[in-house]
Amino acid sequence: MQGIETIIVQLLVSVFSPEQINAFLGDPRTVAVIVGSMVAASGALLGTFLLLRRMSLTTDAISHTILLGIVASFLFMVFVLGVEPDLSSPLLVIGAALAGVATVLLTEAIQRSGLVKADAALGLAFPLLFSIGVLLIARFTSNIHLDADSVMVGEIGLAWTNANSYCLERCDPVVITPDDPRAETSRICTNCERDAISPRSSQAVFETACANCGTYSAAEAWRLRLIPEAPVLVYFPRAIGVMSVITLINLLFVGLFYKELKLSTFDQGLARSLGFRPGWLHYGLMILVSIAAVGAFDAVGSILVVAFFVIPAAAAYLLTDRLAPMLALAILIGVVGAYSGYDLARGTLFGIIQISDVLVLLDRVIGLGGQTTWDSSISASMVLTTFMLFVLAWVFSPRYGLIANFARRRWQRQEFAHQVLLAHLYNHGDQPEERAEASLHEHFRWSRERMRWVLSGVRAQQWVAVEGGLVTLTERGAHEVLDFRKTNLQVQ
Amino acid sequence: MGAHRFSDEITTSLQRVAFEKSVSWVVAGAILLIVAVPLFSIEWTHTLRTVVLGGAVLGVVCGALGSFAVLRQQSLLGDALAHTALPGIAIAFLVSGRSLPALLLGAGVAGWIGVLLIRALTTTTRLKQDSAMAIVLSSFFALGLALLAYIQGRGDASQAGLKSFIFGQAAAIVERDVVVLALVGGAVLLVMIAFWKEFKLITFDPEFAHTVVLRARAIDLVLSLLIVIAIVLGLQLAGVVLMVGMLIAPAVAARQFTSRMEPMVLLAAALGGLAGGGGAFVSGLDAGLPTGPLIVVAAVSLAFVALAVAPGRGVIWTWLAERRDRRNFAAQNVLSDLYRHCLSHDDPMQITDESMLVNLRGDAARIALRQLQREGLVHGDGRLWRLTNAGVDAARRLEM
């Protein structure tokens, strides 16, 4: 993990000056957007397959239960290994991955017993594991850096503060020895207390103790003002490092197994018969979901993660039929959502609407206690903007959107109604009472208005003629009936 | 033979029903006892009593209506609904302050909108139900969190109670709340009892129900509404995140102990009340613990125990029964092997070497021989075996 971070830093340094880098990565907004985009990108990559495999809710369950894995690993590190835990520790990732797989296995086991339906199986497994996690946090919250708030929404807004430093110049470590002028030394009487004598006594034995001796990295030395001149440091937020690695792993996985994933997603049976192992891919996918969720946990908490997996993929699914464009669109939507989400949290929606204006208006109407500044959760706002993008796709998608659908349905209903009328006239051509214009609507249980509308449609096509209150099929109309019959009726 | 087995089947089935009944009573009694013991050893403050009473009432309502959610296979819809209630709670708070009826109304309306949105997504797009639920629940939940963050920014003192809706906090229930909860919960249960047979029919066979029941659509709507109310009521106790556990775990547990709907709903209500009251009790003693996870751990563990040990149905029972069947089958096979060996030598007392049977049937033959020996059908010294007279008779019956 560290290796990849170093490579990124080296790349950055070779292009930009340290000041530029620090200004860039020291900006809360930039860091939050970068981290959010990477969470969204890796979520979208996996989410596309999860959506197509109808496993969206399994993702939801996993993103909940990795909490137990994280807490358990935390406690293990604190109480068994006695080390200070860190959210980028590999142990944590392993713990979370185990918890994720355990959820899936537990659910499948409950389902296999045949005693409980699939929905209830999931509804039992993840609340239990999540509850245990929450209780452990509530009990040990004083010992570890984890609390209910960060479980809910994460700390993407603070991601920039938790950074590793990389030294570029004046990097020599500083060694302080007791004879160094910077050493803070003091003389301590070693036998005064034991022998109950005064330090002024001649029998007192003294030793020189040094309070700050040791080796310091250049960054630490500068912080303690042990060196006169600042070393040139580059600060690199850890969250970016962690998410880069996770995004890379996901990219590699999808890139390497694209063919297999595609095949096993659309046809499990065929994949198996061709010698692929859908089971392996299935659990591999689950492990990657767990890992991505752990990475995202620090940033966006445990409950909102599922949004980054499902919503961009769903929006893309409404826009395209092909897998590769769907992946690309999902990533794009996720990234745009993350980008505009930060602004929403700070009070601007897509650069158009100022939330505070809305609040002022609302305050006047219903009374909000006068608070008209909007400063909200960043991760929640990222989910909201992504959802708004999804709604846009839902409404305006050229092929599957609400508007396109509505127009098509309306057209189809009209066409269909025409055919219903023509078929009736065809079948009852010899019964004048079935063809009377005035009572025709009664046969279909249609309103007079609808009947008039349908009739004018078929007359415009010259499929019928109206003479003396009787509606009669024309030659052209009869052909139309037979054409329709040929293409639409008679199964098999 | 057919008649014999048929009557046998009926008797065992009747015996099993009676046995199941007695076992479920014993289990229920034992649970009550275990829970009741610590109740006498602590001091009951007024607050604690209020909180426990409130928890128990909510548990009963959720347990009863949860049974319908489980049987209608809408468990996860319940989960989605609970999550989507959060923004409703926040908006209700913004509009009217911390009044419980307003918060419940807000939660109910938002939950209902969420469910309608899920339905709209599944009917107007090619998204499947699971994706639609994940989309709606996560974005509504995010809206709720964003609103909570805004409310928190107001520095309003009474907003403290709002956060308890996320993981549940029984301690937030005050006496006035209990009255409201009991009234609404009681009304829900009354409607459930009044329309019992309609609800049962529409849950079991919706299609048939629509052909026989007057205004089946309205009945369907009322039942959905009751489930929504139960979920909304339970939110304060279990929280939006874990509500699904409290809703379905008592029902799943109860289902394992009975095969009829009336006792199932009764038992689920009792277990729900127990889990709700117990969870409220523990978190009432130790305010640091959120109630939702306590209840869910208790209720889901109970459900898992039920899945394992439920008489005649649980995993352990099935496993034992399968093992018994396997062994009986192996014993029958070995018995016929011995018999055929006898036939081939034309001597009913023909001695057979155990190793031959093991070659034929595997190691199971050893166990089968010991079992046959216990039943007095074979006679042997652990290496050489022959059929007894009873064994010959039994084998002959088998061959017929």
Add this chain to the structure above:
Amino acid sequence: MAVHIASDALSISAPTTRLNTGKSSFEVEDLTVAYNSRPALWDVDLRVPEGVLMAIVGPNGAGKSTLIKAALGLIPRAAGEARFFGKSYEQARQLVGYVPQRGSVDWDFPTTVLDVVMMGRYGRLGWLRRPTKRDRDAALAALEQVGLSAFAKRQISQLSGGQQQRTFLARALVQEAQLYFMDEPFAAVDAVTERAIVTLLQTLRANNKTVIVVHHDLQTVPEYFDWVTLLNVEIIATGPVSETFTDENLHRTYGGRVGALTAAPEAAGA
């Protein structure tokens, strides 16, 4: 007897004389049902006289179940109406019994056989009223009639497929209807159940009830039924079995595969 036949010939006035034998029990007029603008039923006209046993046959996807469900208002109609003894379904609800497909419910539901049969009385009882002893006796009598008395207290998951089907039939019997709709009652049942259903159908006809059955086994049609409707999205033919169940009509219903179908009727099954 003229039979309503939709002609394939290009004639503007197709020969359509309405069937008119006594009172009709079930009547469908201009019924059209569409799934996503694709016709599942197309301008169906049907009149079923009282007291007949009628089979609805046709290939898979021909709209047999759809016809029943649309008539009972379970799925929306694009056009047309259905009448039962001259009344709308809302008015005639008490006169109509329905046996849905066995696979349409969860047989692991926690309830007993007797309970399921009692459900047939719920429509008669109306809201709020509890079943009485009379309803219980009716249910037990119906179970007797289908040979399931010994199973009354059983949990329904313990039933075989045939027994499940007979439970559904018993439930319809306690509806005490004049007209019954049965959706594939013969699908995948054992010989005992098949016999029981046939006996039941004959008892019903002896009591002048009308029974309309979605059926898929062409070979048994002449044996079990006296009336038949051949359906393939449109009505191909309807009338007495002796006149309607002809090779020509079957050919028009099933296309070129009719020979194979009468030889191996399973091929047409669900």
